[in-house]
Amino acid sequence: RMEASCLELALEGERLCKAGDCRAGVSFFEAAVQVGTEDLRTLSAIYSQLGNAYFYLHEYAKALEYHHHDLTLARTIGDLLGEAKASGNLGNTLKVLGNFEEAIVCCQRHLDISRELNDKVGEARALYNLGNVYHSKGKNVANAGTHDPGELPDDVKNALQKAANYYEENLTIVTELGDRAAQGRAFGNLGNTHYLLGNFRSAVLAHEQRLLIAKEFGDRSAERRAYSNLGNAYIFLGEFETAAEYYRRTLQLARQLKDRAVEAQACYSLGNTYTLLQDYEKAIDYHLKHLVIAQELHDKIGEGRACWSLGNAYTALGNHDQAIHFAERHLEISREVGDRSGELTARLNLSDLQMVLGLSYSTNNSMMAESHVVENSLNGGRPRGRRYSMENMELMKMTPEKVPNWS
Amino acid sequence: QPLAGGQATELQSKVVPSKQILHSDNMEMEPETMETKSVTDYFSKLHMGSLVYSCTSKRK
Numbered sequence: 001r002m003e004a005s006c007l008e009l010a011l012e013g014e015r016l017c018k019a020g021d022c023r024a025g026v027s028f029f030e031a032a033v034q035v036g037t038e039d040l041r042t043l044s045a046i047y048s049q050l051g052n053a054y055f056y057l058h059e060y061a062k063a064l065e066y067h068h069h070d071l072t073l074a075r076t077i078g079d080l081l082g083e084a085k086a087s088g089n090l091g092n093t094l095k096v097l098g099n100f101e102e103a104i105v106c107c108q109r110h111l112d113i114s115r116e117l118n119d120k121v122g123e124a125r126a127l128y129n130l131g132n133v134y135h136s137k138g139k140n141v142a143n144a145g146t147h148d149p150g151e152l153p154d155d156v157k158n159a160l161q162k163a164a165n166y167y168e169e170n171l172t173i174v175t176e177l178g179d180r181a182a183q184g185r186a187f188g189n190l191g192n193t194h195y196l197l198g199n200f201r202s203a204v205l206a207h208e209q210r211l212l213i214a215k216e217f218g219d220r221s222a223e224r225r226a227y228s229n230l231g232n233a234y235i236f237l238g239e240f241e242t243a244a245e246y247y248r249r250t251l252q253l254a255r256q257l258k259d260r261a262v263e264a265q266a267c268y269s270l271g272n273t274y275t276l277l278q279d280y281e282k283a284i285d286y287h288l289k290h291l292v293i294a295q296e297l298h299d300k301i302g303e304g305r306a307c308w309s310l311g312n313a314y315t316a317l318g319n320h321d322q323a324i325h326f327a328e329r330h331l332e333i334s335r336e337v338g339d340r341s342g343e344l345t346a347r348l349n350l351s352d353l354q355m356v357l358g359l360s361y362s363t364n365n366s367m368m369a370e371s372h373v374v375e376n377s378l379n380g381g382r383p384r385g386r387r388y389s390m391e392n393m394e395l396m397k398m399t400p401e402k403v404p405n406w407s
Numbered sequence: 408q409p410l411a412g413g414q415a416t417e418l419q420s421k422v423v424p425s426k427q428i429l430h431s432d433n434m435e436m437e438p439e440t441m442e443t444k445s446v447t448d449y450f451s452k453l454h455m456g457s458l459v460y461s462c463t464s465k466r467k
Contacts, residue, residue, distance in 0.1 A: 007446060011446060048442070055441060082444065084442075086442075088442045129439075184437070185437040185440070186437075192435075192436060196434075222437075269433070
């Protein structure tokens with residue numbers, strides 16, 4: 001009777017998770033664990049699914065705990081395939097938690113067992129996971145570094161190159177297997193790895209393949225991701241018109257998919273692209289659209305970013321009233337969110353604008369004094385503060401062979 | 408007046424430097440894949456058919 005109810009609870013958990021209700025699924029799996037079972041294979045399956053459910057719920061500490069239980073259990077009962085799967089899941093979870101070294105060990109174990117069992121599907125999946133770990137590792141080291149923009153430290157380059165190699169290895173197998181969905185995923189992440197390595201042409205080729213597969217499957221989210229990634233790569237190739245075209249398609253799909261946050265991101269990218277094209281009217285149009293959505297989503301950082309961009313675009317057009325309005329708004333928001341460097345950037349902008357409008361220095365001594373302090377701390381007058389105030393935003397020299405900086 | 412104009416030009420090039428670009432580095436990654444297990448895998452491998460039922464009823 002007890003056995004039956006554990007199994008029944010687990011089956012209901014599975015049904016709920018498959019239906020997309022992980023939260024409810026977790027309750028059933030946990031109830032199943034409470035009831036308990038002597039069948040260790042059933043228990044292993046429950047732990048594994050609990051781990052995955054918590055992973056999808058972004059509760060990674062819990063996911064780690066259950067995948068670890070599953071791994072121990074699989075080893076206890078000598079279930080090699082089960083051990084491989086548990087190792088892979090544990091590896092993915094460790095990656096998200098930033099524990100890259102252990103993640104690599106786990107994913108490597110997944111790979112080794114799959115090869116031992118001559119399990120091609122498992123081997124390919126382990127290679128994809130390894131690629132993801134090395135990609136994250138490279139990105140993480142780069143973010144933490146204090147190197148100059150455009151200079152990729154060796155450890156970052158090595159990790160990213162390894163990621164690219166694993167994705168390529170994965171692609172060889174999944175192409176043999178004719179698994180188009182897996183090919184799509186590998187092309188997407190391979191493209192992103194080439195992008196970080198500064199191989200923008202290769203990035204474009206990979207994202208074009210990703211796009212093709214997304215269309216085959218009618219997967220509009222993947223299609224939208226490909227457009228966005230293609231836009232980013234074309235920016236670095238200096239082909240701004242093409243980038244704008246891809247960002248426009250991103251925007252179109254974001255609207256169809258009713259994803260406001262993605263729509264905002266697309267507007268922001270378009271605003272920046274039209275700035276590069278020196279079409280400031282269009283830039284303003286898109287930055288205003290971005291601003292409206294940022295306000296709607298209560299995204300203060302996005303709002304500040306929009307105001308900063310709008311201030312710049314209006315300055316470029318010589319509309320100083322609007323420029324001052326947005327520079328002041330940027331200052332206000334920077335204060336609100338406690339963005340000290342954003343605040344100083346806004347002060348700099350305001351003092352610049354006041355100078356252009358012919359206001360005397362003496363009218364705002366304190367502001368100018370503070371600006372000079374900032375100016376002196378900058379290397380070669382480069383507006384560091386402006387860069388640091390923008391999360392996910394970069395100011396960089398337009399040399400395509402250089403990789404993006406990682407601020 | 409000419410001075411103000413000159414300043415405006417200077418400011419414009421300072422705000423949007425021709426050699427610098429604004430770039431949003433919002434890279435979009437593909438989803439992770441997790442390995443899946445199911446409580447029915449094991450049963451369906453051992454015996455085909457409605458084993459879950461027979462197994463549970465046997466235990467009752």
